[in-house]
Amino acid sequence: AGISHVSINYHYLLSIGLEKIKEMAEEKIQEYEELKSANPEATDKALFYRAAKIVAEAVIGFAHRYAEKAMETAKEEKDPARKEELMKIAEICRWVPAKPPRNFQEALQFVWFTQVALHQENYEQAISMGRIDQYLYPYYKKDVKAGTLNFEKAVELVECLWIKTNEIIPLFDAAVTLYFSGLPTNQAVTIGGVNEGGEDATNELTYVMLEAVRGVALRQPNFHVRLHKKSPRKLLEAVVEAITSGINSVAIFNDETIIKAWIRKKIPLKEARNYSTIGCVEPGPFGTSFTSSDAALFNLAICLELALNNGVSSVLGEKAGLETGDPLEFKGIDNVIEAFRKQVSHLVKHMTVGSNCSEIANQVIKPTPLLSLCVEGCFETGKDITTGSAKYNFTGVQGVGLADVADSLATLDQIVFREKRIDMKELLEALRMNFDGQEELRQILINRVPKYGNDNDLVDKYAQLVARIYSEEVEKHRNVRNGWFIPGMYSMTTYIGFGFLTGALPSGRKLNDPLSNGISPYTGLNKKGLTASVRSVTKIDHSLYPNGLAYTVSLSPALFSGKEGVEKLVSLIEAYIGLGGMHIHFNVVDVNTLLDAQKNPEKYKDLLVRVAGYSAYFVDLTKDVQDEIIRRYSENHS
Numbered sequence: 001a002g003i004s005h006v007s008i009n010y011h012y013l014l015s016i017g018l019e020k021i022k023e024m025a026e027e028k029i030q031e032y033e034e035l036k037s038a039n040p041e042a043t044d045k046a047l048f049y050r051a052a053k054i055v056a057e058a059v060i061g062f063a064h065r066y067a068e069k070a071m072e073t074a075k076e077e078k079d080p081a082r083k084e085e086l087m088k089i090a091e092i093c094r095w096v097p098a099k100p101p102r103n104f105q106e107a108l109q110f111v112w113f114t115q116v117a118l119h120q121e122n123y124e125q126a127i128s129m130g131r132i133d134q135y136l137y138p139y140y141k142k143d144v145k146a147g148t149l150n151f152e153k154a155v156e157l158v159e160c161l162w163i164k165t166n167e168i169i170p171l172f173d174a175a176v177t178l179y180f181s182g183l184p185t186n187q188a189v190t191i192g193g194v195n196e197g198g199e200d201a202t203n204e205l206t207y208v209m210l211e212a213v214r215g216v217a218l219r220q221p222n223f224h225v226r227l228h229k230k231s232p233r234k235l236l237e238a239v240v241e242a243i244t245s246g247i248n249s250v251a252i253f254n255d256e257t258i259i260k261a262w263i264r265k266k267i268p269l270k271e272a273r274n275y276s277t278i279g280c281v282e283p284g285p286f287g288t289s290f291t292s293s294d295a296a297l298f299n300l301a302i303c304l305e306l307a308l309n310n311g312v313s314s315v316l317g318e319k320a321g322l323e324t325g326d327p328l329e330f331k332g333i334d335n336v337i338e339a340f341r342k343q344v345s346h347l348v349k350h351m352t353v354g355s356n357c358s359e360i361a362n363q364v365i366k367p368t369p370l371l372s373l374c375v376e377g378c379f380e381t382g383k384d385i386t387t388g389s390a391k392y393n394f395t396g397v398q399g400v401g402l403a404d405v406a407d408s409l410a411t412l413d414q415i416v417f418r419e420k421r422i423d424m425k426e427l428l429e430a431l432r433m434n435f436d437g438q439e440e441l442r443q444i445l446i447n448r449v450p451k452y453g454n455d456n457d458l459v460d461k462y463a464q465l466v467a468r469i470y471s472e473e474v475e476k477h478r479n480v481r482n483g484w485f486i487p488g489m490y491s492m493t494t495y496i497g498f499g500f501l502t503g504a505l506p507s508g509r510k511l512n513d514p515l516s517n518g519i520s521p522y523t524g525l526n527k528k529g530l531t532a533s534v535r536s537v538t539k540i541d542h543s544l545y546p547n548g549l550a551y552t553v554s555l556s557p558a559l560f561s562g563k564e565g566v567e568k569l570v571s572l573i574e575a576y577i578g579l580g581g582m583h584i585h586f587n588v589v590d591v592n593t594l595l596d597a598q599k600n601p602e603k604y605k606d607l608l609v610r611v612a613g614y615s616a617y618f619v620d621l622t623k624d625v626q627d628e629i630i631r632r633y634s635e636n637h638s
Helices: 010-016 018-033 042-076 080-095 104-121 137-146 151-165 174-179 204-216 233-244 255-264 269-273 300-307 333-365 402-418 424-432 439-447 457-474 494-500 530-539 562-578 591-599 623-636
Strands: 188-192 222-227 250-254 275-278 282-285 296-299 392-400 484-488 552-555 583-588 608-610 615-617
Touching (some): 010 018, 018 042, 042 080, 042 104, 137 204, 174 494, 204 222, 204 233, 222 275, 233 250, 233 562, 250 562, 269 275, 282 392, 333 392, 333 457, 392 457, 392 494, 402 439, 457 484, 591 623
Parallel strands (some): 296 392
Antiparallel strands (some): 608 615
């Protein structure tokens, strides 16, 4: 399938319609057919435009079949109101996506037809709708002014779109489900934020979208709210009210930090301000970029394990990394860090080579002409999007296990090298034995050394170091689309799967235990409360991560109930944004509800939880993931 993980240029598509694109393709076909004998590239370009014509006709035909079905159903319908509704549906489907929509409902239908078609051509992951409250606002405003639409009717129509997004479900096997539990499609929508001039872009449709999310309370779409220091207080309160009501599909993004991240990658200021979100947590220039934003996930913790075993994996029992020296010869923490960086560098190189091989295979075996109509640059150059024809080309690769490495480096620094409470040989033997018979030592490692997430500079400096090392190593590499690899820090549920492949660590974590999730502290080790956790997380420079990062916070409903609770959470979000945090999302559910749902899943089919940058129904998750989410609550709120 196609690579997916891209934000669709709906502003452009809505303005032109697929019929016009078909006509433009026909003109290009004629042009390049005549150049075949003189221009070696003309044959490829003619083929590209033939493919563009075919897919444009196909999507139009797809919509027309719905129009025919609606008319057929209308003929048999006895209820006058429903008959009229069906005839209107037929009219809409005959018009869009062939032609530019004339009103708000047609615009929504245009978007949905395109989403469905793209999911047939591409992998069912993260085909995202972009800044939907911005490009649909002119249609909304026009209809409201004409008296044909009001706030309540608009909410109902958007709710219908949200419901439809839940009909697409990827079919994962058991092995894949371990790493991507919950069968997510992660169709992200983005609201709020600033406009290209840097002014607040919130409008009435922003609140329509938010109200629709509250109304349906489903896992799709991934609902992303862009905030900044001048966001309206009304918007912050509306977002928090949705979160505290248990809508766990809402996530928050910080404009200032994300814009800074994209400017660092040489994206012009206006386009950086116009970013949209993709999939779980990945930002990208809206409508102009192919970020392939979830190309790979990278186990940082195993790099430390390899550094402490001279390149040998304890789980595999064989060499999996570089020979970086006998750890018994290490004289200090700097030697460990140097070995860790070398292992990261070595495995990142392998990851980028593997990713590039996959992208070359897609160019040859699975070009995506429909997607190529949906991102700026491809149609204009007459080349498939897989070849690098988008205006901006990146490949996003995510780090997993930051807290595990930070906690382990702090432990080695304090316990082994400074206090000399235990020597390296004794520690390594305990790790090889998975702490069997060494529980007293394990408890010392867990409890006598500060852990990331408690606002302690000793360990937090190691979290900053690990984040910087991964970012620097990733950004050395180019992709096959003449772009760059960019780092992210989120994990889906690979933090569970990677745990089965990573041996015991100096932090006290045992083999088969999960790794840490995203940029969050390790579950249960942030003992000094939420504000301390926020301070630790924001000491890391989030602008090093243009492909996004995930910070998950689990809250008991009792802590943030009522008007006072809303005020507390608003203040927390404002503080997080002020400190430079890029992303934050919340799980608001009672731990007893989770325990009962695990025992009686039939009673909780609609219980929605935030997993790791995306939401899923709790009963759809594997037991390992369910257990980890329960542990977040029981250890954080006991």
